[in-house]
Amino acid sequence: MTIRKLDNLNRRSALVFSVTAVMGALYPLVGRTDDGDSGGASTSRSGSSGQRIALATTGIRANVVVVGGGMAGASVAKYLRLWGGSGVNVTLVEPDDAYVSNIMSNFVLTGVRSLSSLRYTWDQLATAYGVVRKKARLQSIDSANRQVVLSDGSVLPYDRLVVAPGVDFDNAYGLTAQDYDTRTPHAWRAGPQTSLLQQQLAAAVNGDTYVMTIPAAPYRCPPGPYERACVVADYLKTRKGPNCRVLILDENPKIQAEAVNFGRAFGVIHAGVVNYQSGVTAISIDPVTKVVTYTDKAGLSQTVQARVVNPIPPHRASGSGAGGWMSAAGLNNSADGRWAKVSPLSYESTAVAGVHVIGDAAQCGLPKAGHVGNQEAKICADAIVRLLSGQSPDSAPVANSACYSPITATTASWLTAVYQYDPVTQTMKVAANGGVTAGAAPTEAATISSGNFQQMGTWFNTLMGDTYT
Numbered sequence: 001m002t003i004r005k006l007d008n009l010n011r012r013s014a015l016v017f018s019v020t021a022v023m024g025a026l027y028p029l030v031g032r033t034d035d036g037d038s039g040g041a042s043t044s045r046s047g048s049s050g051q052r053i054a055l056a057t058t059g060i061r062a063n064v065v066v067v068g069g070g071m072a073g074a075s076v077a078k079y080l081r082l083w084g085g086s087g088v089n090v091t092l093v094e095p096d097d098a099y100v101s102n103i104m105s106n107f108v109l110t111g112v113r114s115l116s117s118l119r120y121t122w123d124q125l126a127t128a129y130g131v132v133r134k135k136a137r138l139q140s141i142d143s144a145n146r147q148v149v150l151s152d153g154s155v156l157p158y159d160r161l162v163v164a165p166g167v168d169f170d171n172a173y174g175l176t177a178q179d180y181d182t183r184t185p186h187a188w189r190a191g192p193q194t195s196l197l198q199q200q201l202a203a204a205v206n207g208d209t210y211v212m213t214i215p216a217a218p219y220r221c222p223p224g225p226y227e228r229a230c231v232v233a234d235y236l237k238t239r240k241g242p243n244c245r246v247l248i249l250d251e252n253p254k255i256q257a258e259a260v261n262f263g264r265a266f267g268v269i270h271a272g273v274v275n276y277q278s279g280v281t282a283i284s285i286d287p288v289t290k291v292v293t294y295t296d297k298a299g300l301s302q303t304v305q306a307r308v309v310n311p312i313p314p315h316r317a318s319g320s321g322a323g324g325w326m327s328a329a330g331l332n333n334s335a336d337g338r339w340a341k342v343s344p345l346s347y348e349s350t351a352v353a354g355v356h357v358i359g360d361a362a363q364c365g366l367p368k369a370g371h372v373g374n375q376e377a378k379i380c381a382d383a384i385v386r387l388l389s390g391q392s393p394d395s396a397p398v399a400n401s402a403c404y405s406p407i408t409a410t411t412a413s414w415l416t417a418v419y420q421y422d423p424v425t426q427t428m429k430v431a432a433n434g435g436v437t438a439g440a441a442p443t444e445a446a447t448i449s450s451g452n453f454q455q456m457g458t459w460f461n462t463l464m465g466d467t468y469t
């Protein structure tokens, strides 16, 4: 993956193009440090150079509030300043002290990486680009008066609001949020649950069974659960013994991404260890005994005694549950009420004017992935700059997605696609042969290889460097 692939691919106005040309010339001034951690990647950290970027004077004067400093929010904050210029005041609202990357966090489970190696701060966005950091949580949106209320009681007015809060997880399979935190971690947001799951796997012995569940799509990171099953299977069989088993209970009818390579991984590379079950229903988990029951594709009821249970529960846009701030604002207007429908031209909500939603919380036809969140952020930043200049958003945005999936401790697969706006369905669709093509699908690696594993490190560092520095 080269940095060129991460560039915003949509066609910009001359105004914005000239600003990005300035950005391109200055970008190498931004410093990064590598901590040399293993796992196919060293980590690019933010906040090291202290260099201030000379932003363009575009004539735009506006206040933009960005909620959430994850993959999508951090990217949009940076590019709003770069492309909007010094008159666009960007305030980033985020309650945490640092962001912990989900990407690569499956390697924490196997002890290959540390959580601290995946930690990113917003220091460089503040230092280099002048993004104002507000350590608080969004509590409510007053869209009529264009202002937000934060957990510290402060009120921020906005001309445009960008919301990038990620996802919340349902209480599912008989489990509660407390079970996820203390006994049966999903670890689908990197942090303490990742450490808990790592400790549970470390305590496993030869003959133990690890059970993982996968919710019905859409969910965060389509290849992610299958990737996790592979690295856990590799770890258990090489470190704990050949009699360990990985049981995947997938509520989807088939593998959702990289079907050929994951099929090979389950059937050949990890044969005898991985048991992949699709079309599973009625999953029930006892968090104390770790007994899991489910109904298989044939309609038969099954029971398994697990040592480690890793349920990935259904999720939804953060704040979109009953009484949540997103629901109160009327942003969760997908058919199932779980996601925020947006225009893929600007990421402006189709329900609430002046509010843009990007990243996993949005619904627009793109997969829920960190690389995609970074791309959506650039399309959104470009559109906001145009709107603030009295122009219309680009009518033909293009985005790309790339994802590397480790299969063992030294080999990986990958998946990539270019997406283009389809004016007929008004969604982003996979493009091929220069345009949206019926039936086009993402491309997966021809082989599972150590070369892919090496490229994975370059891709990850480039993506995180583009997002946080």
Ligand SMILES: Cc1cc2nc3c(=O)[nH]c(=O)nc-3n(C[C@H](O)[C@H](O)[C@H](O)COP(=O)(O)OP(=O)(O)OC[C@H]3O[C@@H](n4cnc5c(N)ncnc54)[C@H](O)[C@@H]3O)c2cc1C
Pocket (backbone or CB within 6 Å): 067, 068, 069, 070, 071, 072, 073, 093, 094, 095, 096, 099, 101, 102, 103, 104, 105, 106, 136, 137, 138, 139, 164, 165, 166, 167, 187, 188, 189, 190, 220, 221, 224, 318, 358, 359, 360, 361, 368, 369, 370, 371, 372, 373, 402, 403, 404
């Ligand atoms: C194990 C795993 C592996 C993955 N691997 C890949 C991969 O290889 N490639 C890839 O592209 N993607 C991958 N992903 C998916 C990727 O991590 C997500 O798609 C991405 O993080 C989504 O970005 P986001 O900005 O929407 O949300 P997040 O990154 O989750 O960020 C949301 C931020 O919003 C903040 N927030 C929430 N509520 C509020 C509030 N009320 N006020 C203020 N701030 C708030 C949170 O604190 C958080 O910092 C993986 C995910 C997992 C779990």
